[in-house]
Amino acid sequence: MSNVIHASNLTLTYGKRGKEVIKDANFSIKKGEFVFITGPSGSGKSTLLKALYGKLKPAEGNLVVGGQDLSNIRQGKLQELRTHMGIIFQDYKLINEWTVKKNVVLPLMIAGYPTEIQETQAHRLLKHVKLAEHADRYPLELSGGEQQRVGVARALSKNPVVILADEPTGNLDDYSSNVIWDLMENACQQLDTTILVVTHKIPTIFSLPYRHFIIESKGVYEVH
Amino acid sequence: MKFIKNHLMFIFPLMAILLGIEFYLVFERTTNSYEKGLKEGYSMLVVTKEPMELSNFQTLNSHISSAEKIEREGIVTEVVKGVSKSSSEKILAALPYFYNLGLDEYLHTSGLNEIQKDLEADKNIKKVETFGTTYHSNYRLFSFIKFILKVFIVFMAVVSLFLIIKQMEIWKYAHKERMQVMEIFGAPLMLRSGVLFRMAFIDAILATMLVSGIFFYIKLHWAAQSGIDILMQNQEALFKFSDIAILFGSAILIVIIAVYSVVFSSKGVQE
Numbered sequence: 001m002s003n004v005i006h007a008s009n010l011t012l013t014y015g016k017r018g019k020e021v022i023k024d025a026n027f028s029i030k031k032g033e034f035v036f037i038t039g040p041s042g043s044g045k046s047t048l049l050k051a052l053y054g055k056l057k058p059a060e061g062n063l064v065v066g067g068q069d070l071s072n073i074r075q076g077k078l079q080e081l082r083t084h085m086g087i088i089f090q091d092y093k094l095i096n097e098w099t100v101k102k103n104v105v106l107p108l109m110i111a112g113y114p115t116e117i118q119e120t121q122a123h124r125l126l127k128h129v130k131l132a133e134h135a136d137r138y139p140l141e142l143s144g145g146e147q148q149r150v151g152v153a154r155a156l157s158k159n160p161v162v163i164l165a166d167e168p169t170g171n172l173d174d175y176s177s178n179v180i181w182d183l184m185e186n187a188c189q190q191l192d193t194t195i196l197v198v199t200h201k202i203p204t205i206f207s208l209p210y211r212h213f214i215i216e217s218k219g220v221y222e223v224h
Numbered sequence: 225m226k227f228i229k230n231h232l233m234f235i236f237p238l239m240a241i242l243l244g245i246e247f248y249l250v251f252e253r254t255t256n257s258y259e260k261g262l263k264e265g266y267s268m269l270v271v272t273k274e275p276m277e278l279s280n281f282q283t284l285n286s287h288i289s290s291a292e293k294i295e296r297e298g299i300v301t302e303v304v305k306g307v308s309k310s311s312s313e314k315i316l317a318a319l320p321y322f323y324n325l326g327l328d329e330y331l332h333t334s335g336l337n338e339i340q341k342d343l344e345a346d347k348n349i350k351k352v353e354t355f356g357t358t359y360h361s362n363y364r365l366f367s368f369i370k371f372i373l374k375v376f377i378v379f380m381a382v383v384s385l386f387l388i389i390k391q392m393e394i395w396k397y398a399h400k401e402r403m404q405v406m407e408i409f410g411a412p413l414m415l416r417s418g419v420l421f422r423m424a425f426i427d428a429i430l431a432t433m434l435v436s437g438i439f440f441y442i443k444l445h446w447a448a449q450s451g452i453d454i455l456m457q458n459q460e461a462l463f464k465f466s467d468i469a470i471l472f473g474s475a476i477l478i479v480i481i482a483v484y485s486v487v488f489s490s491k492g493v494q495e
Binding site: 053055078079080081082083085087093094095096097098106107110 | 415
């Protein structure tokens with residue numbers, strides 16, 4: 001299987017002073033893998049995630065995502081790459097003045113899909129995340145768990161190559177968290193989507209032997 | 225209500241700038257014709273011993289564009305009433321030659337003095353009267369009014385620009401989150417700023433229409449009944465169709481600058 005993500009001698013710095021948070025990291029993630037990245041607070045988990053969607057440029061080394069080297073990528077290419085990614089945030093990052101349905105089809109809208117396809121896909125995905133009846137409501141009218149399900153539906157809407165999730169259940173109760181993990185696991189198994197989850201703790205719900213990396217002392221190590 | 229307020233907060237300062245631009249255009253047009261009249265109405269008086277041609281004057285100074293001879297007979301007729309014919313012929317023979325000289329452009333005092341100096345250097349020229357004081361006091365008053373109006377327009381534009389910047393801050397706050405989310409998912413600049421552009425373009429059209437409407441009203445109704453000479457004489461100059469293009473162009477330019485500054489300052493994802 002081909003690598004969807006590949007880091008070699010990756011060094012990431014953060015802030016105006018260029019504080020080094022990850023140094024000389026080497027790792028690869030293949031297509032269809034479900035991967036956890038854990039580590040203590042301030043270890044650089046979110047910084048790594050930002051680098052993976054091109055928000056942060058590597059200070060040194062290479063970081064290749066979906067065949068594109070993010071250490072040296074043009075804005076146009078980065079925008080195109082992002083249309084093949086699904087991103088889930090702890091604070092959901094939904095557009096509050098848009099309806100749930102419109103939020104879900106945002107990636108399709110950006111890719112220029114016709115309205116009919118957007119409608120069909122929105123209906124299918126909202127049914128999948130059990131929010132079909134909330135399609136025309138606004139995010140702030142929903143609970144945290146429901147908002148995150150909208151976030152998952154949005155991440156899945158364009159069948160992305162990779163889904164990056166930053167503490168996706170950080171603000172949710174156990175029940176809502178389990179629903180989110182189920183949805184993500186299904187996406188990985190049924191759609192062969194690579195899923196990379198940054199979290200401070202691996203949920204106990206997972207029984208399958210998924211790969212697990214830990215960030216510690218600026219290094220990224222695989223836990224066996 | 226919030227939607228209307230958001231639009232008005234942008235339309236009003238934009239209108240103030242457009243009003244400033246239109247005032248400037250109208251004032252330039254009306255004053256240009258007045259200025260032209262001032263220049264055309266000006267001439268200097270030259271007294272010569274012997275008759276001279278325009279070319280003679282032009283060799284002395286190139287700014288002289290016309291030379292109109294004042295008929296001596298006309299002057300003598302007034303003087304010689306009750307005087308014998310032979311005496312009047314003697315007076316006519318003794319009388320010098322008078323010319324009104326026109327200039328090719330408006331010149332300041334130093335220019336007029338230079339012409340006077342050049343003309344007086346010719347032995348055939350007895351006297352040169354430039355009427356500089358009257359001419360300049362008129363023109364200085366006119367220039368002062370023009371300057372004051374321009375300062376007022378610039379001041380109004382600066383204040384309006386600050387209001388637009390303030391409104392842009394509000395826009396930035398209102399649209400930042402949406403634009404950031406769209407950027408994360410790979411939306412190009414035009415797509416993520418599309419709402420802002422649409423909103424701002426509508427405001428630009430509305431502001432242009434309102435300002436054009438105000439000046440149309442002034443031109444067609446108010447000016448004709450105002451009783452103000454300069455407005456009544458220059459009614460046509462008060463508003464031209466080409467002004468709509470200038471106003472709309474200016475409004476669009478302001479809108480593009482405003483929107484781009486919001487878009488570029490909203491780049492990046494919040495922690």
